[in-house]
Amino acid sequence: MKRYIFPAVRLTLVLIVVLAGLFPLFIAAVAKMAPGKGDGVTVMHKGKVVGYANIGQKFTEDKYCWSRPSAVDYNAAGSAGSNKGPSNPDYLKTVQERIDTFLAHNPGVNKEDIPAELVTASGSGLDPDLSPAAVEIQIPRIAKARGMAPERIKALVKEHTKGPLLGLLGPSKVNVLQLNIALDDMQQ
Amino acid sequence: MTTEILGVIITYALTLLLAWPLGKYIARVFKGERTWSDFMAPIERLFYKLSGINPKEEMNWKQHLKALLTINLVWFVYAFFALLFQDKLPLNPDGNPGQTPDLAFNTAISFVVNCNLQHYSGESGVTYFTQLFVLEFLHFVSAATGIASLIVVLKALKDKTTSKLGNFWDFFVKTITRILLPLAIVIAIILAFNGTPASYKGKDSYVSLQGDTVNVSRGPAAGMIAIKHLGTNGGGWFGANSAHPLENPNYITYITEMVAQVVLPIAMIFALGFFINRKKFAYVVFGVMTLGLLCLVIPTIITEIHGSPAIAHMGIAQPTGAMEGKEVRFGPAGSAYWSIVTTIISTGSVNAMHDSTMPLSGLMQMLGMMVNSFYGGCGVGFLNYYIYIVIAVFISGLMVGRTPEFMGHKLEAREIKIAALITLLSPFMILAGTALSSFILAHHPGADWAVKPSAWLNNPGYHGFSEMLYEYTSSNANNGSGFEGLGDNNIFWNVSTGFILILGRFLPIIGPVAIAGLMANKKFIPAAAGTLKTDSLTFGVMTFAVIIIINALSYFPALALGPIAEYFSMH
Incomplete structure (x- = not known):
């Protein structure tokens, strides 16, 4: 030694x-x-930093596309998932509440069409993305809140959809912050 | 869905494609043959000179272990005090406090032993100084410790009869200069160009589109994330580990980090074949390990894609699968694959929260850590597998009534005793630990600790039990992932897992090195017609059976109380 x-x-x-x-x-x-x-890559809007390209933000207003639920309320000073187990009754109650809230804000949507990611928390609590299906289901609400034609928003979503890597690998996704900035820009 | 599965397959294929030449290269480095990296030689000589080391001095297995344990002790003392007083040290732009003694004890051990159980969150529990000068430093050296000890064993297997097994410092330093550092630089740069922060700036603050003021933690993370995967360490920069969008921003970084964490464990198996010049033996080992991977990963991917039965019951669509605790950019298939790779190879980094995965996936993750040698951690993966081989050789010997031999040396009582002890150690620590924590939870729920036992569990019932079982399994396997709902930052968990971490690391290194060292001292017996062929398919099957039987017998009752019971309660 x-x-x-x-x-x-x-x-x-x-x-x-x-x-x-x-x-x-x-x-x-x-x-x-x-x-x-x-x-870290920042996103500018009207000459101001409004966020980070890779970090999700909280969107609760009807005119914006909503992000996923977050265990840290999108406060990027920290990060965490809910760590709720799949059989936890309290957790399942929370999910049910999120479903009810979503249905209340999105009349006309069928429950069986809501993608699970909209009522479940992400791993980091800062997930910047949604799948195209989870954005599309929100289009009628956004269109109504903004008084815009749904077709225009649909085209915008399509434009903001990032396909799999090289068209082959991994899921398709839409960056929620960038879509919402584009929505704001479009209305002016 | 198809693209998600394809992503997994291509990622694995890419790993193999890189592991092959890397294995060849590693063998050349440690054989002392010429390689492209020889330009590092003057730097290594400088290191030796500054440290007063003679890299040519041959060591026997005991001297190797002494050197290894001494330097590990030095790291532990250094890390403990640095974490304790981190608030008084420089590079703390976010003004984070020092760690409590029990947390510093746990964190220091956890990073010295290549586990990286993190009972703190990276954003608030450590400073840039401790992240870099303690944790990232330990990422490198703990991985190099594992690989260097494997090289000692390979040296012993290679030579016919010898007590001279090379120089520990030489193996250790070369692992860093020739393997870990060059690869870490490449990976860190890939990450930085995909959006992972690398500068020393502190927290940023901005007003979001909707008008909320938000803080963002940052820091020189890219280098640490690179080595946390290469070295199968897994301790992340941010609390959410590789689920964090800055730690793992997109699918390119997913593939990069995924390849990085498993490429060295696989390459070490190929290197073994080249180094001891028994390629067929290496293929059989690789085959058994890959079979183990497939047995765990396929059910996990299917389960996660299928989604949660409880959510399905509410009438919600799960077009991509179970999404709680997962990130959209990786999806359930990519997260399921990651969760198994990270548990079989002792990385323990996560890109989705294991606590929220389905019961069957949790079962597979725990099995991966219990076996702990399907590829396994950097270097130590094969050391664990070596113990299973010794047991398999012994049992095969008993079956045919011959003195068991392995690689031309007799396997006698002393070696078998060591192997049996190491085999029994894991179930003992995991099960005794879980029993103890269950006892305290049931009988002393109000104990006055930082987190009261009654508040330990984030989930009730079977899943709560799984949280405790997982924590000890992860500690013993030096894995570091967790069912993170567990309230583990208190003296009970910090100390109890701390001791299991030490034993779970060093005994499975000491054991195989001792066995290999003892056997290399014995007379060499050339292979004859009756010699057990350890490079045959039959012996591969035999080893696989030994692994299944030992682990099934040890853990089935505990697993039945946790994930298996939860599975049946949900279906």
Whole structure:
């Protein structure tokens, strides 16, 4: 043990400098060339930062496309899922309440058409996306609240739908913040 | 749906495609042959000089273990005090407080042993200094410890009769300079260009479109996320780990992180074949491990795509599958695949909350950690598998009535005793831990801890029991994922899992190194007609059977009380 303690301490110090000091500094320097310069990619609207491209926001007004429920209420100072188990009766009650709220705000929608993601919380609590189906089901409400033709919104959603990677891999999605910014822009 | 499944298949295929040449390369590095990375040699010499190390000094297996344990102890002491006093150290732009002693104890051990159980949230429980100078540093060195100890075992398997097993520092440093650091740089840059933050700026604040003021945690995360996967560590920058949209922004980063976490464990198996020059043996090992992966991952993907029966009962559409705790950009198939890979290889990073997955998926995740050697963690995966091999050789020997032999050396009482002890250790720690926590929950619900036992569980009934079982399983496997609803930041969980982490890490390293070291000292017996062929399909099946029997016998009763009971209660 005595034979190894000094080499161990000295090697530890050397490696701390390299792995914890130089390595992240190097990555930060390279990231200066990346979108957002390594600070995270922000979204501008009317000359103001209104959010981060990858971080979801809370939307509760009828004129906006709603995001998914969030266990941290979209406060990105933290992040968490609900961690509710699938058989938890309290959790199932919460889901039922979300279904009722959704139906109250979206008259004419059939319960069996509501995609599960609209009434279940995401893993991070900051999910920026929805599936196209979860956006489409909200179009009549948004159109009514804004006094716009549903077809125009439908076209906008289509424009904002990102297909699978290379058209082959993973799910399709719509970035809710960017769609809502486009909705605001369109109305002016 | 099709594109989601295709995403999983392509991701796995890509992993294999990269693991093959990487395995070849790793074998060359540790054989001391010429490689493209030889330009690192002067840097390594500088490291040795600064540390007063002679990398040519040959060590026997005991000296290897002494060096390994000594440096791990140094890291633990350093990490414990740094976490305790992090509020007084620099690089704390968000003004986060120091950790409590029990949390610092748990966190320090957890990162030293390559587990990364996190009883804190990255945004508020640590500072940029401790994230980088303690946690990210430990990500590198704990992974290198695992790989270096595997190389010691491979050295012992390679030579006919020897006590000279190379130099621990040499294996350890080369793992970092030749494997982990170059790969981590590539992956970190991919992440940074896809939106993961990498600068040292603190929290940002903005007013959202709807008028809410929102804070956003950031920081130099890209490098840490790269090595947390490469080193099968799993401790994330943010609380939600790789479910966080900055930690894992899109499907490109999904594939990158997914490949990164399992490429080294698979490459190590191929490297083993090249290193000891028994490729067929490596293929059989790889085959058994892959079969294990498939047995766990296919039911999980089907279950998650099928959705929750309780939600279906409410009359809601589940076109993509079960979505609680999952992110839209990954979907249930991609999340199910991740949840199994991360549990079989001891990463423990998550891109969806395991607590909210279906009971059968939870069962598969726990089984993955209980077996802990379907590919397994960096280096240690094969060490765990080696123990199963020793047991399988022993049982096969008994069946045919011959003294068991493995790789030309007799397997005798001492080695079998060590292997049996290691095998029994896991069920003992997992089951005794769960029993103890259940007892306290039932009999001392009001104990005056930071989280009272009555408030530990986030879910009632069978699922609550699963939360405790999962926590100890994850600790013993050095996995680090959790059923995170568990209120685990209090002295009971911090200390009890802390000790299980230590034992669950070092005994399964000491055991195989000792067995391999002892066997390498023995006389070499050339293979004859009656020798058990350990590179045959039959022996592969035998090992698989040993794995199933040992784990089924050990854990079935506990699993029946948790996920299995929950499954039947929902159907």
